[in-house]
Amino acid sequence: MSTATSARPLTAPSSHAPRAGGTPRRSRTRTRLELALLLAPGLVLFVGFVLVPIGVAAFYSLYSWNGFGPLTEFVGLDNYVDAFSGEVFRGAIGHNLIIATLTVVVQLPLSIGLALLLNRRLRGRTFLRMVVFAPYVLSEAVTAVIWLLMLQPGGFVDQVLRGAGLGWAVQQWLADPKIVLYTLFVVITWKYIGFGVILLLAGLQGIPAELREAAALDGASSWQVTRHVVLPLLGPTIRVWIFLAVIGSLQLFDLVWIMTLGGPANASTTMATYLIDHGFKRYEFGFGSAVAVILFIICFTFALLYQRFALRRDTDGALTRAVN
Amino acid sequence: MSRRNGVGYLAAFAVIGITVVPLLFVILGGFRTTAQINRAPAGLPGPWVWDNYLEVLGSAQFWRLLGNSALIAVIATTLAVGFGSMAAFALSRYAFRGREAFYTLFTLGLLFPLGVATLPLYLWLRQLGLLENPLGVAIPEAAFSLPITIVILRPFMNAIPAELEDAALLDGTAKLGFFWRILLPLSRPALATVSVLAFVSSWNFFLLPLLVFNDSTNFTLPLGVAMFQSEHSQDTAKILAFTALSMIPALTFFVLAERRMVGGLTGSVKG
Numbered sequence: 001m002s003t004a005t006s007a008r009p010l011t012a013p014s015s016h017a018p019r020a021g022g023t024p025r026r027s028r029t030r031t032r033l034e035l036a037l038l039l040a041p042g043l044v045l046f047v048g049f050v051l052v053p054i055g056v057a058a059f060y061s062l063y064s065w066n067g068f069g070p071l072t073e074f075v076g077l078d079n080y081v082d083a084f085s086g087e088v089f090r091g092a093i094g095h096n097l098i099i100a101t102l103t104v105v106v107q108l109p110l111s112i113g114l115a116l117l118l119n120r121r122l123r124g125r126t127f128l129r130m131v132v133f134a135p136y137v138l139s140e141a142v143t144a145v146i147w148l149l150m151l152q153p154g155g156f157v158d159q160v161l162r163g164a165g166l167g168w169a170v171q172q173w174l175a176d177p178k179i180v181l182y183t184l185f186v187v188i189t190w191k192y193i194g195f196g197v198i199l200l201l202a203g204l205q206g207i208p209a210e211l212r213e214a215a216a217l218d219g220a221s222s223w224q225v226t227r228h229v230v231l232p233l234l235g236p237t238i239r240v241w242i243f244l245a246v247i248g249s250l251q252l253f254d255l256v257w258i259m260t261l262g263g264p265a266n267a268s269t270t271m272a273t274y275l276i277d278h279g280f281k282r283y284e285f286g287f288g289s290a291v292a293v294i295l296f297i298i299c300f301t302f303a304l305l306y307q308r309f310a311l312r313r314d315t316d317g318a319l320t321r322a323v324n
Numbered sequence: 325m326s327r328r329n330g331v332g333y334l335a336a337f338a339v340i341g342i343t344v345v346p347l348l349f350v351i352l353g354g355f356r357t358t359a360q361i362n363r364a365p366a367g368l369p370g371p372w373v374w375d376n377y378l379e380v381l382g383s384a385q386f387w388r389l390l391g392n393s394a395l396i397a398v399i400a401t402t403l404a405v406g407f408g409s410m411a412a413f414a415l416s417r418y419a420f421r422g423r424e425a426f427y428t429l430f431t432l433g434l435l436f437p438l439g440v441a442t443l444p445l446y447l448w449l450r451q452l453g454l455l456e457n458p459l460g461v462a463i464p465e466a467a468f469s470l471p472i473t474i475v476i477l478r479p480f481m482n483a484i485p486a487e488l489e490d491a492a493l494l495d496g497t498a499k500l501g502f503f504w505r506i507l508l509p510l511s512r513p514a515l516a517t518v519s520v521l522a523f524v525s526s527w528n529f530f531l532l533p534l535l536v537f538n539d540s541t542n543f544t545l546p547l548g549v550a551m552f553q554s555e556h557s558q559d560t561a562k563i564l565a566f567t568a569l570s571m572i573p574a575l576t577f578f579v580l581a582e583r584r585m586v587g588g589l590t591g592s593v594k595g
Binding site: 031034035037038039041042043045046048049050051052053054056057060067113114117120122124128130131132133134135137138139140141142144145146147148149150152154155156158159160163190247253254257258275276279280285288289292296299300303 | 329332333335336339340342343344346347349350353364365366403406407408410411413414415418420426429430433435436441442443444445446447448463464466467468470471474499500524527528529530531535545546547549550553560563564567570571574575577578579
């Protein structure tokens with residue numbers, strides 16, 4: 001997103017504002033000082049706590065290390081080889097991909113539908129919006145605990161299903177390795193659907209009403225207006241949402257950690273839970289760092305490819321504009 | 325048109341049901357006893373029991389968790405918005421070589437999941453002696469909130485007319501004075517948006533506090549909820565009351581800030 005930005009010239013008010021007093025040299029020194037003063041705190045914070053740790057992870061990943069004492073056991077790329085040859089980690093990548101795919105395929109139409117609905121003049125629309133967004137502001141921990149309790153065997157969900165005559169559908173929601181991932185996906189959808197709706201609503205509000213009215217005057221049905229006018233104009237927002245949703249799915253951690261710890265039998269392990277499990281629970285800091293680097297590379301590659309092929313396609317994409 | 329609205333209302337009804345029922349389950353469950361819940365998980369309170377809520381509200385633990393969360397969120401938000409707005413000002417209203425490179429550096433941060441950095445971050449914090457310290461959570465949270473803060477603030481500051489700045493400079497105001505007295509007050513809507521984002525993400529954050537804090541007196545609310553759930557696994561009603569109460573701050577904050585958030589996003593992610 002940043003590269004797209006740099007092409008666009010920014011107005012530089014300071015360059016054409018004649019300065020009152022002071023020689024050019026002194027004012028240049030002064031400007032440098034001001035810049036240093038303004039940029040330094042943010043840079044120190046950002047470099048020290050975001051960039052350095054990530055760089056250091058790449059370094060640790062070449063060692064076999066338990067987190068204490070000096071780094072002595074250099075193992076080269078063995079940690080990476082180990083990670084990829086382990087079935088659990090490959091499974092974890094698979095789980096992340098399944099969640100990412102489901103998210104796009106299921107949540108996207110749902111969010112669009114909800115956003116269109118909430119953009120209509122319905123009675124109680126404000127209240128509806130509040131309701132849809134509410135789960136999004138709850139912490140993952142609260143969400144996990146709520147659903148953990150509702151999904152208990154013989155608990156709320158089971159009872160409601162039985163009461164509705166759907167007793168046959170009752171499952172071991174979190175204990176059945178075949179089902180647990182999909183159960184988690186439902187919880188994820190409940191929690192995050194509001195975010196997609198917020199973004200899309202913002203996008204919808206950016207579409208001039210005249211466009212729809214013109215199409216309607218030309219005899220387009222409301223479905224046609226939606227399909228051929230609204231959705232294409234929503235394209236940039238949708239692409240941004242897909243980007244954020246996929247990155248989010250690849251980094252899924254909190255909900256899974258609290259609800260299943262990746263179980264049963266690793267059926268819901270994600271890359272991030274695998275990373276924390278090995279790094280912190282088993283003190284395999286070198287190996288854990290390698291997993292972290294892999295996770296980072298996967299996210300980064302996706303981001304670059306997506307940027308290149310999806311976001312760039314419309315030169316005036318939403319992200320580009322957001323950045324500008 | 326009316327048929328379409330009929331379908332709309334039906335859909336709206338379904339959405340409300342699916343979203344609200346779990347929340348009601350928690351809130352109403354807090355007014356029942358565990359025995360009541362076990363007998364009929366989907367039932368209503370009868371009779372209403374206040375003990376669960378009163379016990380949680382009377383416990384020092386709950387208030388301590390709340391205080392810890394608030395302290396950390398305030399520090400993280402202050403740092404992120406303070407440093408972020410300074411950097412955004414430099415990156416939007418100064419012309420200098422390398423400006424875009426700096427900006428790119430910050431935007432890179434949008435791609436870094438905190439999860440990736442946690443292992444080395446943890447070691448780094450250990451070295452700095454920041455484990456078991458609220459700053460050990462607040463500072464990294466602020467660092468990870470910086471990119472989005474700058475990405476939202478820069479275009480906003482950029483859009484403020486250059487004439488205002490020229491006028492201020494001609495009047496003899498220093499550039500930093502312009503930033504402090506004119507630009508920041510004018511940027512209030514965008515500042516509100518980034519503050520909400522930084523605050524909420526800090527408030528809900530789970531992984532970093534989980535690693536930094538071992539001593540449960542330092543725990544934040546999300547950690548506390550998870551801990552309470554595993555410690556009182558036999559007492560469903562009490563967990564529900566505890567969870568319900570811990571939802572209140574986030575929901576209140578959200579109700580107050582909702583309009584702002586959508587408004588702020590409308591500005592930055594226009595389609």
